[in-house]
Amino acid sequence: MRDDNGLRTSASIAGIGLALGGAAFGAFLLNRRKGGSDDAPAYTRKSPPGEHAAIGRTVTIRKPRAELYTYWRDFNNLPKFMENLEAIRSHGETSTWVIKAPGGTTVDVVTKVTDDCENERIAWASTDQSDIATSGRVEFADAPGDRGTRVSLIMSYDPPGGAAGRALAKLFLREPEVQARHDLKRFKALMETGEITTSAHRKDQTREAKQQENG
Amino acid sequence: MKALTWHGTHDVRIDTVDDPEIINSRDAIIKITSTAICGSDLHLYDGVIPGVMPGDVLGHEFMGEVVEIGKDSTLKKGQRVVVPFTISCGGCFHCNIKQYSACENSNPAEKQDMSATLYGHPMAGLFGYSHLTGGYSGGQAEYVRVPYSDVGPIVVPDHLEDDKVLFLSDILPTGWMGAENAEIQPDDTVAVWGCGPVGLFAIQSAIVMGASKVIAIDHYPNRLKLAEQMGAETIDFRKTNVREALMEMSGGIGVDAVIDAVGMEAHGFAIDNMLDIAKQKVGIGADRAKALKQAILAVRPGGRVSIPGVYGGMTDKFPLGALMEKGLQVRSGQTHVQRYTKDLLEKIEDGTLDTTFMISHRLPLEDAPRGYKCFREEQNEWTKVVLKPDMETAR
Numbered sequence: 001m002r003d004d005n006g007l008r009t010s011a012s013i014a015g016i017g018l019a020l021g022g023a024a025f026g027a028f029l030l031n032r033r034k035g036g037s038d039d040a041p042a043y044t045r046k047s048p049p050g051e052h053a054a055i056g057r058t059v060t061i062r063k064p065r066a067e068l069y070t071y072w073r074d075f076n077n078l079p080k081f082m083e084n085l086e087a088i089r090s091h092g093e094t095s096t097w098v099i100k101a102p103g104g105t106t107v108d109v110v111t112k113v114t115d116d117c118e119n120e121r122i123a124w125a126s127t128d129q130s131d132i133a134t135s136g137r138v139e140f141a142d143a144p145g146d147r148g149t150r151v152s153l154i155m156s157y158d159p160p161g162g163a164a165g166r167a168l169a170k171l172f173l174r175e176p177e178v179q180a181r182h183d184l185k186r187f188k189a190l191m192e193t194g195e196i197t198t199s200a201h202r203k204d205q206t207r208e209a210k211q212q213e214n215g
Numbered sequence: 216m217k218a219l220t221w222h223g224t225h226d227v228r229i230d231t232v233d234d235p236e237i238i239n240s241r242d243a244i245i246k247i248t249s250t251a252i253c254g255s256d257l258h259l260y261d262g263v264i265p266g267v268m269p270g271d272v273l274g275h276e277f278m279g280e281v282v283e284i285g286k287d288s289t290l291k292k293g294q295r296v297v298v299p300f301t302i303s304c305g306g307c308f309h310c311n312i313k314q315y316s317a318c319e320n321s322n323p324a325e326k327q328d329m330s331a332t333l334y335g336h337p338m339a340g341l342f343g344y345s346h347l348t349g350g351y352s353g354g355q356a357e358y359v360r361v362p363y364s365d366v367g368p369i370v371v372p373d374h375l376e377d378d379k380v381l382f383l384s385d386i387l388p389t390g391w392m393g394a395e396n397a398e399i400q401p402d403d404t405v406a407v408w409g410c411g412p413v414g415l416f417a418i419q420s421a422i423v424m425g426a427s428k429v430i431a432i433d434h435y436p437n438r439l440k441l442a443e444q445m446g447a448e449t450i451d452f453r454k455t456n457v458r459e460a461l462m463e464m465s466g467g468i469g470v471d472a473v474i475d476a477v478g479m480e481a482h483g484f485a486i487d488n489m490l491d492i493a494k495q496k497v498g499i500g501a502d503r504a505k506a507l508k509q510a511i512l513a514v515r516p517g518g519r520v521s522i523p524g525v526y527g528g529m530t531d532k533f534p535l536g537a538l539m540e541k542g543l544q545v546r547s548g549q550t551h552v553q554r555y556t557k558d559l560l561e562k563i564e565d566g567t568l569d570t571t572f573m574i575s576h577r578l579p580l581e582d583a584p585r586g587y588k589c590f591r592e593e594q595n596e597w598t599k600v601v602l603k604p605d606m607e608t609a610r
Contacts, residue, residue: 060308062306062308062311147308148308178328181324182324182325183324185324185327186324188307188319188320189304189320189324192306192307192319192320193241193304193305193306193307193320193363194287195239195240195241196324197304197320197321197322197323197324197340198238198239198362199323199326199340199349199350199351199352200238201232201233201235201236201272201352201360202233202234202236202238203236203238206238207325
């Protein structure tokens, strides 16, 4: 179960992919929920509308909406469950997300909150000062009865430009969905159990420890 | 520490591996005093469960002494505990409605994809049972790390020896839930396929639940004898036409409920089963559901089908028509162990349930590879193997 370099690289690429977004993404997000003739979220359609790859995932978390919103809204908490987010530095209106990239390097993304409705949703997007373009959105809605809160993480992104970017496009189209799903499930575990589930046998075998070791 | 590790089909070894340590605050470390080889471990041994990796420590029926605790564990050092094979967080939707074996958090996020692809939903975490169920190190070892130790382990009183309470970890609640899923009514005739440990406990449970007659089906004389001792009538499927016999023994109505305690590696020499064996061997993945198919044909219209036996993939030629046309109810699943441990411990204490009768062999941990081999190849005599890490090897 040792991560080799190949695995690590694709995981890191996935991390960038998670954070990637296109300029036209904002408009898409506004319509992201219903896109067709049925009630299903647009990202579940067999042929997604528009040119932008859209991903989305919902989990139900047995905690009150306000508690989950508050935790997520403090972006300093995100690296605790977003595996490829190394650190977040807040500075007033914007915050810098330090994202792990292939080859042990990092990419800085300066993000700005584009929509914030207390206990309901938070949306963010990168600014021009960023190395890459990124945006995302998380929504919180009451689940029926005492089931807690439905939390949806929705992303849309363009593959990055340039030859290298095109070569990686395939990975970008596939991996961000996996990464987003895992990050969201880690968020659920952290909120419901107080810890990130691990099957490791020893501390130095956890994914976190291995990632630090691999730098 | 020493641990039983998987290296390939029919290749398990005692290796020296690192001791486990506390990682999360709800963890505990248990020093194993008794650990059993389960019939479902033989599916791993036979290589028919995907996602097992060389070096994985097996074992999901175990108990021992608490030797280390995280700051949020509710256990205390020195307590004797039995640990359920299902790992449950206690905080998610499924744990809240006591469907513990469907826990949404106990399988680490990055390990959930394989089982989610296979089954539509991820499986919960289980100890020592492949990376499909989390890749947790199992309890056929000297020590084990137990996550969410405030939810799963049950503290047992000192006057009850290990052999009496060990099976609370899996096979006793599994047999009990197998009988419960058959929704037994007082006048019922119940048929149980497979007189291995789970089948024997299902028989005992069905009788405790008030079934008027329980019929046990197997082909090993010694196992049929144990079923008879439990109060069951028996059918040897090698000698008797099972379906015809069940019709006669239930007065021509058919049995009211059937329990498949066999699972994916059913024995049988009919041509369809031999084909299934061939397909399983070349890896085109058909579960051998011989016992289940027979059970579905044998149960009366409107009857209940309970499946505690383990299946992992697909099966061919499933009698779906019989299921629909006879209006059968089917219930199955990995056991929600935590739901049953307290009540069953009381039934052990007051003598309602006997748990030691099936243990045929007690071995030191070092002899575990031999235990696997004999448990598989000499099923008539080797009915249940309990490993004791503290037992002297030289004998």
